[in-house]
Amino acid sequence: MATPVVPATPLVPTTPASPATKPTFVMPDLKPCSHPIQGPCIDAFNHEILIKVGKEGKEVRIYEGLLTYHSSYFAAALSGSFIEGQTKVIELKEDEVEVFSAFHCWIYTGRLHPSRESPLSRDAYKAPTSSERNDLYLLLAKIFVFGDMRGIPALKNEAIDILHQLYTCTWTDFHLSAVKYIYKNTTATSQLRQFVAHANVIGLRDLKSFHETTSTAWPIAYVFDVLQLVAMKDRSGAWPKLTGNRMHWAKLDRCQFHDHSGPGGALRKTPAIG
Numbered sequence: 001m002a003t004p005v006v007p008a009t010p011l012v013p014t015t016p017a018s019p020a021t022k023p024t025f026v027m028p029d030l031k032p033c034s035h036p037i038q039g040p041c042i043d044a045f046n047h048e049i050l051i052k053v054g055k056e057g058k059e060v061r062i063y064e065g066l067l068t069y070h071s072s073y074f075a076a077a078l079s080g081s082f083i084e085g086q087t088k089v090i091e092l093k094e095d096e097v098e099v100f101s102a103f104h105c106w107i108y109t110g111r112l113h114p115s116r117e118s119p120l121s122r123d124a125y126k127a128p129t130s131s132e133r134n135d136l137y138l139l140l141a142k143i144f145v146f147g148d149m150r151g152i153p154a155l156k157n158e159a160i161d162i163l164h165q166l167y168t169c170t171w172t173d174f175h176l177s178a179v180k181y182i183y184k185n186t187t188a189t190s191q192l193r194q195f196v197a198h199a200n201v202i203g204l205r206d207l208k209s210f211h212e213t214t215s216t217a218w219p220i221a222y223v224f225d226v227l228q229l230v231a232m233k234d235r236s237g238a239w240p241k242l243t244g245n246r247m248h249w250a251k252l253d254r255c256q257f258h259d260h261s262g263p264g265g266a267l268r269k270t271p272a273i274g
């Protein structure tokens, strides 16, 4: 798991997460996603291919039909045009085993972690320590980026939902290293960028507080995203409607940060098994 390279710097001072195992805030019942992705048909569970992950070459086997149903990237890689389509072996040397393990768990179970007690699970939440929380923010951002690069919209949506749950329950801003990672590895239209900017704006009292607490190390694109959100709130008269309103944020429609382009995403050119 990656370690922040710079000290965490929230936009405004926030209450540190309790080290207690029980969360102090319980998520309300939320409206389910308006465009849930259906699973593939039984034919997708055909034969397994081998994936070697990370520099250590950890070997993972996944049904080819399941993989190509959810991912346009793997569907293209396993087509006859590439050597992987012949050997049925894919090497992902640059990927982190922890990130791929979350994807591997998700593609079979719909969850990012096998344990329902894990903070990566939406079923049974345990409040992490502040150190764990920062690492989890970064891990979830990496899972989103993995889904983005491999054409897996449903994985991105799961990462957004768990980030929303984790942020709401700990009520602590995304730290500098997570923001820097996100803005380095996503495009200007990324739903993850929008989510993080929206979340961190909630903690602001006004622009003066942003100026006082901001770091010169923030990505400039992030600063513009925050300023744009503040300006939008000013024009609508809603600012600072969301400030400190935890339940309001908890009940937000997460679909505004989802990718509803379906299995394989917008890059899908041919129908997958399903």
Ligand SMILES: [Zn+2]
Pocket (backbone or CB within 6 Å): 032, 033, 034, 035, 036, 157, 254, 255, 256, 258, 260
């Ligand atoms: Zn949705």
